[in-house]
Amino acid sequence: MAFFDIVQPGSKTAAPDERLLQNLKDYTSMSLTLLWQRQAIYLAATLLTAFYFDPINAALFYVTILFCEVQDIMLARRVAALLPRQTDAIYSSLIWILLNTMLSAAAICLFAISVAFEQESGGHFTPLFFLFAAALFAAMNNHQLVMALTIRLAMYGLSFFIIVLRDLWLHRPDLDSELWLHFFTVVFVMYFLIDCSIVFLKLYQKNLKQLEALREEHERTKAAYIVKSQFISTVSHELRTPLTSIKGSLDLLNSGTMGPVPDSMQKLVEIAGKNALRLSHLIDDVLDLQKIEAGEMNYKITMVDVNALLDEAVSGNSGYGNTYGVTITEDCPPDETMRIRADESRLMQVLNNMISNAVKFSPEGSEVTVGCKRFSDTVRIYVSDQGSGIPEGVKHKVFDRFSQLDSSDQRRAAGSGLGMSISKEIVEQLGGTIDYVSELGHGTTFYCDFPACGDSDEQWLKGTFGSL
Structure with a gap:
């Protein structure tokens, strides 16, 4: 499945570059949001392994992770400033994000494998749990960029199997042994992680479709509002000109300037004058409302x-x-x-x-x-x-x-x-x-x-x- 097809299937308005940029912005935004949460997890893992296993290995892991985190922050700021027309910069940012993802995932995998190799066969709860936590975190929070998610799950899954297959290779146990149970558990865990990733990915795609639909509806509403505003403004101004003449003529009749009005017509002329005034006020109100909505109402203080x-x-x-x-x-x-x-x-x-x-x-x-x-x-x-x-x-x-x-x-x-x-x-x-x-x-x-x-x-x- 192509990366662009994952993002917004069926979209009629967003170009591939725009969809890719949206994915990058969502991915890096989530990365910044979860920055301190990741730091707490990494620090806890480092302290545990430093105390119970190899402090030098733990320190190297943490330094590498910190370097990757700094790169994530820099990339997030770069992506936030990108525009859809900057095609080369968009794809360049994608490559750097994927490279940094590989480095970060490799650090976590090597760290877990090295801890597992220091333990006796079958007793790999700590490194396997570290890998499971990292994979679940990726499934929940990296679905905005499918390629990055795929890289992480593939590398974490490979590390799972390296740890359990090494035990099987060294001891060649019977099928009913606990080591084989570990292997089948890893298979189940990988299925679970992939399934979780698909669920979160579908939810993200659904949200993107809804967002795109809202944007399209917003554009249609804006276009309709502009047409409505122009129509009301034009009609109001066109009505005002003849109405001014009508109202002026009726005022002259009511004032007696043009001579006395016959008694049989007096009431009708007065009613016409009042309604002309009402219509004039209505047009003025509509024009004022139009100015207010357009932000064009000026005030001289x-x-x-x-x-x-x-x-x-x-x-x-x-x-x-x-x-x-x-x-x-x-x-x-x-x-x-x-x-x-x-x-x-x-x-x-x-x-x-x-x-x-x-x-x-x-x-x-x-x-x-x-x-x-x-x-x-x-x-x-x-x-x-x-x-x-x-x-x-x-x-x-x-x-x-x-x-x-x-x-x-x-x-x-x-x-x-x-x-x-x-x-x-x-x-x-x-x-x-x-x-x-x-x-x-x-x-x-x-x-x-x-x-x-x-x-x-x-x-x-x-x-x-x-x-x-």
């Missing part, structure tokens, strides 16, 4: 006078409140000026969303309060309504995209479900937090908290911030 901002928000939304029969009032401390660092236009967008929601969910004749408060080093901007309130356990719906609460009031409050989600993104990008408190039957208060600024911060702001 300035020093914002919160009191002045709220004055503008209240006056700008009063007419909207009147259409619902709701009064919008302001509640700010008259003797205290509050400043924060923010993008004024984006913060006004958040306020408009909060006020719009409060008005839509408030009963006719009620009041919406827009205010601000100072808490130590924090400025809170809030919007309170006297609506039916928000039930517990639905906060995720309030700030989710395209999500609206299922309540009786919702029937009179149409919308895309994007406003509060976009507001949350904006507030968090500006370094603030947004949340709400609500009580059923008594209304809801949405609020944003921002770090407060003093007069001394204005000069620092001018020198530090341009745009986020």
Whole structure:
């Protein structure tokens, strides 16, 4: 079986060099991960044999193993920096890894055989166990590189048979002797090790197939997302141009500039104007959402006078409140000026969303309060309504995209479900937090908290911030 066929059978996207590089990276990564575990095993084996057998032989073994470990570390760093197009470097790294594998396996095999030769025939538990441990470790952890695994198992298996066949050759025992039992046990152990290697290899291949499938699905998803983004952006911009003309014409009719509208048409023109405004807001929300997802939402940070901002928000939304029969009032401390660092236009967008929601969910004749408060080093901007309130356990719906609460009031409050989600993104990008408190039957208060600024911060702001 060819090495490349072992790695990712059936893969349609990964080239052989890419698959080989993936195997090398997985193999060397595992080697680094298990570095100290191997060192503990090697050191324990060295100390045991140094005490009970030959200390010089044990020292030579450990020095050789340390040299191989250093080579493994260097090769792992080299492989980690490789790219798929570096074909020559990939195959060169493979050769060096295999050579170092041969040296490491040879050191372990010669060490075990030398210990066995110092013992009496049949009493080879220690060296055989060392070989078994090394082979099992390889079966469990070297399956990423089949050639390296094959080299180790072949060399360890040969060492097993050298030890037991030497006893059979020297003593030529009968078939019912313990020496023959050792031989057949070694055969069974080799079968067990090979079977374990195949199991781990199949699991690794399965994981690679799943990883490749995930990568392909990720690429398809990215491509679909790009197409979707381009489509939404194009359609939104194409809709905005005629909608602007339609909305402007309807505004002229509603304002009476073009002359009085017949009574029979007045209601229809007003409805058309309201829906044109709703559609305009929906397109704006979709475009903002697109900018947020693409990471293209820009913020111009300035020093914002919160009191002045709220004055503008209240006056700008009063007419909207009147259409619902709701009064919008302001509640700010008259003797205290509050400043924060923010993008004024984006913060006004958040306020408009909060006020719009409060008005839509408030009963006719009620009041919406827009205010601000100072808490130590924090400025809170809030919007309170006297609506039916928000039930517990639905906060995720309030700030989710395209999500609206299922309540009786919702029937009179149409919308895309994007406003509060976009507001949350904006507030968090500006370094603030947004949340709400609500009580059923008594209304809801949405609020944003921002770090407060003093007069001394204005000069620092001018020198530090341009745009986020």
